[in-house]
Amino acid sequence: MFKVAICDDETNEIECISRILVKYSDRHPEYNLKIYTFTAPVELLDYISLNGGFDLVILDIYMAGMLGTDVARELRNFGDQCELIFLTSSRDFAIEAFELDAIQYILKPCSEITLTKNLDKLFKRINMQNRQIITLKTSNGIFRLAPRNVIFTETGRNNYQMIHTIHGEKIEVRMTTSELFELLSQNKYFVKCGASINVNLKYVRQITRDTIRFDTGELLNYPYRAHQKLKEQFMSFQMDKDD
Missing domain, CATH: 3.40.50.2300 (Response regulator)
Structure with a gap:
């Protein structure tokens, strides 16, 4: 619909x-x-x-x-x-x-x-x-998802990955952060942030040394060691978008 x-x-x-x-x-x-x-x-x-x-x-x-x-x-x-x-x-x-x-x-x-x-x-x-649709096996069955609708993912309980979407959904899948990133990275805006987070730069509004604020208002804490690389990736994204 x-x-x-x-x-x-x-x-x-x-x-x-x-x-x-x-x-x-x-x-x-x-x-x-x-x-x-x-x-x-x-x-x-x-x-x-x-x-x-x-x-x-x-x-x-x-x-x-x-x-x-x-x-x-x-x-x-x-x-x-x-x-x-x-x-x-x-x-x-x-x-x-x-x-x-x-x-x-x-x-x-x-x-x-x-x-x-x-x-x-x-x-x-x-x-x-x-055409860019990924199919995920969740605890509630098979779920089809467009990577462009994902804001970020983070590792949750028992090493499950929690996927946060622009529609407010939280989808739990049993795979590693790297496995999930491989699926999501068909969308060029995804970057890895530390060992447990994948981020869609399209929805990032602000980055501080330890938090990311998204367009939806959500705040995400991330490892401070990842700050410099994430900042560089975000600046590069902004310049490419402006071009």
């Missing part, structure tokens, strides 16, 4: 985008689109805080009470990595939108052709990413 949220304070715009999405879903039942609509930013944020996020959020810019870019910034501050599409009547916020990692900034009125083309690009990329 692919969850899509539309947030616009104009009901006619919501109805228009919803119709386009429904038609797209009918043509592509394999994506199993589930569409949610919100007429106010606070409704969207309240829903996400209680029920979790969406795969795609389509946002108007000018809405009563809060700009769409501010909504997106709040989501990013929560560590939400959802895909973003902005629909607006103004060109003024395009740079800000792309700084928030929006996949598209579309001027109203949005045509079915324009939105469909962007959905096609999005799902093509997702399908490519989904």
Whole structure:
């Protein structure tokens, strides 16, 4: 299932985008689109805080009470990595939108052709990413996982590895840190941190001498001996990302 949220304070715009999405879903039942609509930013944020996020959020810019870019910034501050599409009547916020990692900034009125083309690009990329799936044997059965959704792993009880994901899951697997790293490292952002931790640099917000703070707000203690190497790897990651 692919969850899509539309947030616009104009009901006619919501109805228009919803119709386009429904038609797209009918043509592509394999994506199993589930569409949610919100007429106010606070409704969207309240829903996400209680029920979790969406795969795609389509946002108007000018809405009563809060700009769409501010909504997106709040989501990013929560560590939400959802895909973003902005629909607006103004060109003024395009740079800000792309700084928030929006996949598209579309001027109203949005045509079915324009939105469909962007959905096609999005799902093509997702399908490519989904080829990078690892299969793990856990105490609860077989679990399929995309490495890009892993924030970090750490050694837990009885030398089991605990996997922390962006969805708030904690998955326990019986293998060594190195064995797990070998599986995860098909994603180039993973690094080893000491003997018992694997870290996805994409989600690292801050590094101190003994803790790592992630975009999700989680704090992880790590061996101080690993600090210099981790700092160098993180700086290299940042420079590559900026390029």
